Amino acid sequence: MTKPKISSDWMAGCSGCHMSLLDIDERLLEIAELADIRATPITDLKEPDESGVDVGILEGGINNSSNEEVAHRMRSRCKILVAFGDCAVFGGVPALRNMCGTQEALQRAYVDIESNDASGKIPNDPELAVMSNMRAIHEVVDVDLHVPGCPPDPDVIYYVLKELAQGRMPEIKDENLHWH
Amino acid sequence: MINLTINGKQIEVEDGTTVLNAARQNDIKIPTLCDHPNLTPYGGCRLCVVEVKGMRVPIASCTLPASNGMVIETETDSLKKSRNVILSLLFSERNHFCPFCQVSGGDCELQNASYDEHMTHWPMQPQWTNFPVDTSHPFFILDNNRCILCRRCIRACAEMSGNFTLGVEERGSATIVVADTNVPLGQSTCVSCGSCVQVCPTGALIDRTSAYLGHDKQMTVTRSVCRGCSLGCGIQIHTRDNRIVKITGDYEAENVGTLCKTGRFLSLDEKRTRLTSPMKRVAGQLTATSWDDALTTLAQNLSPLKGNIAALASTRLSVESLSAFKSLFADGLGSDMVTSIEEGRPTALQAKYVDQNGSAIEGKLDTLRTADCVLLIGADLTTTHEVAGFYIKRNMPKGTRLIIVDPHANGMDDLANINLKPKVGTDEAVFNALEAAVIKEGLARTAEKTSNVSLPDALKVCGLSEEDVTDAARMLAEAVAPVIVYGKGITTSSEASVMDAMLRVAKLIGASDSERRGILSVKGEANSLAAAQLGLDEQLEVRHEAVYVAVGDDYVTKRLVEKLEKVPYLVVQASYESALTEHAHLVLPVNIWAEEAGHALNTEGRLQFAEAALTAPEGVRSNLDVLNEVAKQLGVTVNEDWRTALTKRTSVVELEM
Numbered sequence: 122m123t124k125p126k127i128s129s130d131w132m133a134g135c136s137g138c139h140m141s142l143l144d145i146d147e148r149l150l151e152i153a154e155l156a157d158i159r160a161t162p163i164t165d166l167k168e169p170d171e172s173g174v175d176v177g178i179l180e181g182g183i184n185n186s187s188n189e190e191v192a193h194r195m196r197s198r199c200k201i202l203v204a205f206g207d208c209a210v211f212g213g214v215p216a217l218r219n220m221c222g223t224q225e226a227l228q229r230a231y232v233d234i235e236s237n238d239a240s241g242k243i244p245n246d247p248e249l250a251v252m253s254n255m256r257a258i259h260e261v262v263d264v265d266l267h268v269p270g271c272p273p274d275p276d277v278i279y280y281v282l283k284e285l286a287q288g289r290m291p292e293i294k295d296e297n298l299h300w301h
Numbered sequence: 302m303i304n305l306t307i308n309g310k311q312i313e314v315e316d317g318t319t320v321l322n323a324a325r326q327n328d329i330k331i332p333t334l335c336d337h338p339n340l341t342p343y344g345g346c347r348l349c350v351v352e353v354k355g356m357r358v359p360i361a362s363c364t365l366p367a368s369n370g371m372v373i374e375t376e377t378d379s380l381k382k383s384r385n386v387i388l389s390l391l392f393s394e395r396n397h398f399c400p401f402c403q404v405s406g407g408d409c410e411l412q413n414a415s416y417d418e419h420m421t422h423w424p425m426q427p428q429w430t431n432f433p434v435d436t437s438h439p440f441f442i443l444d445n446n447r448c449i450l451c452r453r454c455i456r457a458c459a460e461m462s463g464n465f466t467l468g469v470e471e472r473g474s475a476t477i478v479v480a481d482t483n484v485p486l487g488q489s490t491c492v493s494c495g496s497c498v499q500v501c502p503t504g505a506l507i508d509r510t511s512a513y514l515g516h517d518k519q520m521t522v523t524r525s526v527c528r529g530c531s532l533g534c535g536i537q538i539h540t541r542d543n544r545i546v547k548i549t550g551d552y553e554a555e556n557v558g559t560l561c562k563t564g565r566f567l568s569l570d571e572k573r574t575r576l577t578s579p580m581k582r583v584a585g586q587l588t589a590t591s592w593d594d595a596l597t598t599l600a601q602n603l604s605p606l607k608g609n610i611a612a613l614a615s616t617r618l619s620v621e622s623l624s625a626f627k628s629l630f631a632d633g634l635g636s637d638m639v640t641s642i643e644e645g646r647p648t649a650l651q652a653k654y655v656d657q658n659g660s661a662i663e664g665k666l667d668t669l670r671t672a673d674c675v676l677l678i679g680a681d682l683t684t685t686h687e688v689a690g691f692y693i694k695r696n697m698p699k700g701t702r703l704i705i706v707d708p709h710a711n712g713m714d715d716l717a718n719i720n721l722k723p724k725v726g727t728d729e730a731v732f733n734a735l736e737a738a739v740i741k742e743g744l745a746r747t748a749e750k751t752s753n754v755s756l757p758d759a760l761k762v763c764g765l766s767e768e769d770v771t772d773a774a775r776m777l778a779e780a781v782a783p784v785i786v787y788g789k790g791i792t793t794s795s796e797a798s799v800m801d802a803m804l805r806v807a808k809l810i811g812a813s814d815s816e817r818r819g820i821l822s823v824k825g826e827a828n829s830l831a832a833a834q835l836g837l838d839e840q841l842e843v844r845h846e847a848v849y850v851a852v853g854d855d856y857v858t859k860r861l862v863e864k865l866e867k868v869p870y871l872v873v874q875a876s877y878e879s880a881l882t883e884h885a886h887l888v889l890p891v892n893i894w895a896e897e898a899g900h901a902l903n904t905e906g907r908l909q910f911a912e913a914a915l916t917a918p919e920g921v922r923s924n925l926d927v928l929n930e931v932a933k934q935l936g937v938t939v940n941e942d943w944r945t946a947l948t949k950r951t952s953v954v955e956l957e958m
Contacts, residue, residue: 220429257426301406
């Protein structure tokens with residue numbers, strides 16, 4: 122039997138979920154034994170295999186056109202898509218900006234904020250991704266498994282990866298269920 | 302009794318029980334958010350829906366009375382799906398993002414309910430609307446973005462404190478919780494009892510002191526008794542790292558969770574400077590010293606003055622401490638002036654009446670909770686003993702009438718059905734006028750047909766109109782369960798004969814008979830009644846060479862400081878610096894209320910034990926330890942049998958020891 126391929130990527134998040142993933146420490150080796158860890162933000166390979174992976178893990182939500190592309194690419198290349206962490210599951214901290222709107226948030230962050238001098242301006246390079254409202258992943262593509270948490274606890278991540286690596290669907294409940 | 306079946310289990314419940322409560326009584330868990338065991342069922346959140354055989358759609362169990370033969374299911378797949386949708390709707394309606402909420406992680410009933418349903422996410426897009434956040438209140442914050450419109454706070458405001466400040470404005474998903482006519486909470490009629498915060502299932506109402514200081518599961522909870530006044534409400538002290546994080550009302554106690562701002566918030570808002578070392582006056586300056594030296598100095602200065610020492614204790618001290626205090630100074634040192642800081646102002650008048658007449662005259666607080674007409678005389682229950690005021694206010698919508706007799710402005714004036722403003726110090730004439738009016742109207746519950754008092758004379762003395770007094774007399778006499786509540790206004794300004802006049806009226810209107818004693822005085826601080834029982838209720842006259850004041854953590858009045866500032870040798874046993882410690886020759890630092898265990902005897906004679914919730918700072922001793930130590934230094938043996946000491950004097954109210 123071939124090992125299941127696992128790939129991950131991050132979008133509008135803080136990378137804390139991946140840090141929490143690294144916090145499973147030596148158990149990472151156990152996962153590496155069970156599964157074939159492919160493209161992730163912390164490995165050399167940067168895109169999930171075009172030939173497809175078994176499990177795709179996405180940290181962060183979707184708040185611009187670049188995130189959308191990442192989400193669609195992962196969805197099209199994986200069998201099981203995991204929304205990983207509160208931003209991916211609900212929108213999380215970046216979703217705060219939806220309360221005031223993207224334009225007002227940009228104006229505040231780049232122009233009005235007290236630490237700025239008079240030269241502050243909103244970046245407008247045409248090569249930048251187009252901003253949108255912050256969305257949870259399930260609002261853009263179908264999600265098979267939600268693993269909430271800000272970030273998810275290392276123990277929860279270990280459980281989820283171990284189950285997925287062995288071809289089982291993890292059950293997120295009781296002590297494994299935290300939205301933070 | 303009603304017989305019904307829930308999840309295949311045959312159960313029997315009392316008539317009138319809701320299906321939700323029937324399930325609770327039989328350990329069947331039905332999730333709910335808007336229902337609260339201590340509030341009237343509301344049926345707002347719909348999370349408690351159940352399937353009833355024969356009914357077309359699922360139905361909310363919190364407002365569904367159980368009836369005979371009902372067959373109920375609570376855990377079908379269809380119900381689970383419904384609950385999931387209900388929770389998803391609640392989450393998506395407002396800003397319910399858990400990572401930035403204070404109650405997330407165990408203290409949020411909304412989050413916990415979702416965990417119970419194994420919800421990993423909510424599948425609906427949130428409504429990105431900003432709702433108002435009200436931070437104008439000194440003790441808590443109202444964030445409508447976290448609100449699920451369960452209306453527990455509104456019901457608590459009405460049903461627990463009878464204040465009716467909170468309500469809702471707007472319709473549908475735009476509905477928000479507002480104070481009064483949508484004024485900021487800090488400028489509203491809110492009395493800061495905090496009941497709304499205690500019942501809020503989400504982070505919509507959070508108090509400022511406990512916010513972000515940890516979850517309930519990280520706290521140590523100590524069941525205790527509020528020392529704010531003589532009502533002795535049950536409290537739970539939540540501590541973490543030897544610090545009080547919050548105080549909540551104890552639902553298991555007589556006050557059933559209700560507290561006032563004094564009990565819930567003010568004791569956490571302590572601004573006084575703590576005393577942590579004994580101090581003695583050296584060359585005119587208070588200087589820190591050791592306990593050994595302080596006690597030796599005390600013995601050197603007080604030993605020659607035995608019999609010439611006046612002693613005062615705060616009525617916030619425990620029964621144990623007050624009894625030891627009495628034993629030490631009155632019995633041991635033979636002092637002729639051993640009293641409390643209150644000097645018996647709220648208790649001496651009625652205690653002396655009972656001394657002469659031999660039996661208890663006052664009833665229990667429960668008579669107040671069930672009264673249908675209250676005569677409130679000489680007490681403002683909005684400034685002290687607030688919870689007693691809540692007991693009255695919350696029954697007023699159910700028809701309880703309130704008659705206020707107070708020469709001064711009273712905080713409950715606006716609520717009174719009849720408001721009598723007699724001349725100052727004419728309470729006896731008011732009672733005489735009521736007595737004469739009751740008899741004149743032929744409404745007396747007793748056989749009396751004529752009165753010894755003249756209505757016109759009494760009216761002339763108190764300055765009230767015959768019409769007003771007659772209305773009040775009629776309202777009182779026609780009530781089924783009238784209660785007279787009196788306070789310091791009477792006990793400090795009247796002659797002893799006012800008690801006779803009051804009791805005559807009580808008998809005439811049926812407030813007091815062999816079955817029921819509908820008379821209560823609110824008294825003073827936590828152990829006011831215990832102080833009276835121990836005879837610590839004399840008026841202070843200072844003509845002594847030395848004065849020992851056991852202030853504890855009490856406040857001292859300017860009046861007391863003026864009386865004591867010229868005393869040749871002043872010993873102050875206190876927790877905090879004050880104007881009194883500035884004049885002291887010797888200062889002994891002691892525990893605050895939460896640092897020592899002890900008993901309190903509340904206004905209705907109920908003896909309650911309070912555990913210590915905090916460890917005292919180093920260098921500070923308990924009030925009882927210090928008194929025992931002082932006794933040892935002065936060669937006095939303290940009588941430790943405080944129970945007997947308490948019951949030596951006949952009490953104004955039957956004691957429940």
